[in-house]
Amino acid sequence: MIRTGLSLFLFGILSPQVLSAAAPTRPRLVVGIVVDQMRYDYLTRFAEAFGEEGFKRLQREGTQFRSMHYNYVPTSTGPGHAAIWSGAYPAVSGIANNEFFDRELGREVYCVEDDSVSSVGTTAADGQRSPHRLLVTTVGDELKLATNERAQVIAISLKDRASVLPGGHFADAAYWMDVTSGRFVTSSYYAKSLPDWVQAYNEGGRVAELAATPWTLRDAAATYTESLPDDNPFEEPLPGETAPVFPHDIARAIALSSEGDKDHFKPFATSPWGNVAVRELAQAALEHTTLGRDDVPDVLAVSFSSTDYIGHRFGPTSLEVEDTYRRLDDDLAQLLDTIDRTVGLEHTVVFLTSDHGVAFNSAFLRSRGMASARTLNKKTFRTGVEKALTAHYPSVSAASWVLADYKGNVVLDRPAIRAAGEELEEVSEFLRDYLLEQDGVIDVVTAAELAESAAHDGYRALMRRGTHAIRSGDVLTLFTPGSVFGYDRGGASHSQPFSYDTHAPFLISGPGIAAGAEIYERVAITQIAPTISALLKINEPAGAFEGPLPIFER
Template sequence: MKNIFVLIISLSLFYSCGAQEITTERAVVSSQNETSSRPKLVVGIVVDQMRYDYLTRFESKFGEGGFMRMINEGFNCKNNHFNYVPTYTGPGHTSVYTGTTPKYHGIISNNWYDKDIKESVYCAQDDSVESVGTESSAGKMSPHRMLTTSVADENRLFTQMRGKTIGIAIKDRGAILPAGHTANAAYWFHGKDEGVWITSTFYRNDLPQWVKDFNDSDTVESYLKVWDTYQPIETYIESGSDLNDFERGFNGKETATFPYDLTALKDENGGFDVLKATAYGNSLTVDFALAALEGEALGKDNDTDVLTVSFSSTDYVGHNFGVNSKEVEDTYIRLDKDLERFFKYLDENVGEGEYTVFLTADHGAVDVPAYLESVKIPAGYLDYNDRKERFQKFLVEKYGTVDIVENVSNNQLFFNKAKLKELGLDIHEVEQALVDEQISYPNIAKVYTATTMNSTDFTIGIEALLQNGFNQKRSGDVIIVDDIAHIAYSKKGSTHGSGLNYDTHVPLLFFGKGIKQGQTYNKTVIPDIAPTISALLGISFPNGATGQPLGFVID
């Protein structure tokens, strides 16, 4: 009987150990499968100031390897919008990668009035760090004002910091904010008389050798050449006349017309900064991104890396020449070629089917209002000086001083709380009085109070967009909405910032590993992007994310 008992125990231990080994093997295989299902590299592309209709307007001019490859092989969200205002570069890039809106991530504009220190601050400004790669202050930047994590941060945390993150853009904010707080580095272009790519001590204390090599090469100088149309200009029927009254152009050239001799124009247009407002700025960005892929060995192991690339020059060109210009059309035709070059490099060096790309924009842009007026569409320009005079007169007449308002910026009024208390004024009564006054001014469509933003839950309309852009600690006390297609800008060139379709409707393309082929007209919003990439990677959503993963995109 004793021998039988020992035999049973022995058999139990044998089968138990065997089962444990099988379970362990399955766990290892499952882990390997999970790892292999993830892309080796995620590339996030933001095209600064890209309206959705640029995809359709210029489609006949695109090749098969850039935008059209993403559309034909990937997923096209055709009804993608920003769900907040203001639609500016800083908030836009931040919202794409954090999966939420300024209400939570805190980047409420490019610049805003800081109520604590009583002065204007820049979204990426950081005086606690030093420039790397230049003696100028252009490198004193970091993401410290961004309150939440980005999807790149979450990937770094998930991979125990083994997965790399590199951010790249001509604009500092376009490189810094997408890359997040834990990035290995972010690099941006410093033009003027240097023409180099730089970073800050937030990331590292010196430039890596590959960046030094790039800066020492003649790549930047090679773009100081003639900018002419890529295709014959007479074929650019998707845009207006090259010679018109709606474009600024460059200093030193009488007309805003092709061709542009950038060598001759350099000295009167900020030195190497002249490249920013040409299609060549995007080509330079791709050159540097390719150098980063090689220099950082991105996508070379099983820990997913993240490369964020923002094409800033499309914004500079749009501001300078306007939505309907030949210059904008040529810039997108050339960008399409640059994307093709970029994707081919990824195919050859990371592996076709081993990387995932998404492409979107940080905002759109309005047609030049002067042009809209010329074709009898309601539009116009705002006279802020007249508003200021009327408002100051009102404040003096009603309260005996203008000091109860300490700042007016970003279509917001900021109260001097100490002055209100000194005068014994009720803040809610003052809020409403200022709303009633401002709404009487020309070209102001709506006015709301901070109290309304904090106490009412809006779900539709401009009110919901305002609320999503309203950060209780950083935003103002009264918020103003201007009339449609009315801007405070020169009558040549264009801008953005509103909650209207021309500013909110932007592309959203997914392409590569783990992405279905297809399209949808269902509405998607910018904060959906980061949770979608998180779901694809099987990692945590950014910690403040309010968007939802787009399951119909993921294969």
């Protein structure tokens, strides 16, 4: 019944069952949980070690989608969080990547940096953040508008972009961790000072206590059957370690960087303790604010980022990743219990998804016989592009034409090319033809080709939706599956249009949502925001184009 309803839904036909379905009760609270870098298959690979009150509780009490995918590329943290909460592709949201070239400023910018605001809770620049580069509204924004700003919207994460972008333009608060000090902070965009409950967490010494705790395996080593041996060549050790093996001394790794250094607390984030801190601050928000306490709905956006830091360093075949998800399952159980105790899960919609997946380490894939998986070098790629341009256009310094490149996406200096008497389209096409001859490249497309083309099938459709007219590159390169830039020694990365990066878990539970249901049809990440908007009975965010998901009880 659910499968049939979904098929009809996707073709724009409302079945009688959908028309007659009882409207769910409007929730008092929406808690959106994003797990950074969570591949879909972690939900199944690690399931035997999960308890009954974390991931499995959401599966048991709600609906799970087995084929939720990102419908654009690049698959990165900034665009992912923007898409989840706005329903907009990067081509519309303006969050073209975590970093992108701002042609007006003439430099690369970070997606949430804002030097017009001040840091609150820190003296570091990590606090100078706002959503001013987000060009669309979010679910929280629309809820604030629909309730004459009576609704509360709070976002919490270790990463600033994973807090600021979900919160949107009108959020009451967004908190993230300043990695120079290990404190949760915000910016003057949201408030002049931290509230007492955040200040109390910062001053309570909890982060220092967690950091002093060695990271050991949660369970007996013999139970970790989904990982390679602890000491293998496809991982990167933490600072001060000679090998990437348990136990990990987080405090020592922190001590090896100078206090006040921009990455001083990065080792803390690269451990499960970062997830614990985010969970505890989210619990504090539920306990010390009035979230969900009346009939005006509120939003709490929670993003767990340590999974991404750990995944990048150790990769998806590591004991570290497997142990992290076992511990995250414990965190979810405690967070769900707090929601139930403070607001009541019967009044709360909870969803869980991820902002992108991750590729296996390319050297690991080659060691297993996948010779086409390349380990790509950013410097070599850039040098090759510049040499090719210089050879073809000897009268100019072609190196000055390349403003930036990000994982194969090349940003050209359009005014400089015009000043040299050349056409941007011709230069882009030359560069496309050059790159198509390079080892490991399977496709190259110019921005002009994408803009002028009708809808494509396959990965070109993803590239079109992810390419912003001003903020994306002029030439976009696609490499063979399993290929990544960097990580030539160990670790893993993401950003490609292939299933290992696009396939995300999606679990949702709450009043009126079918319990224990599984849906296998392919659906899109940009349907989440319209779904939550429908549950809240508010307007969809401005940049949302997809329809909501069929999640209601029949």
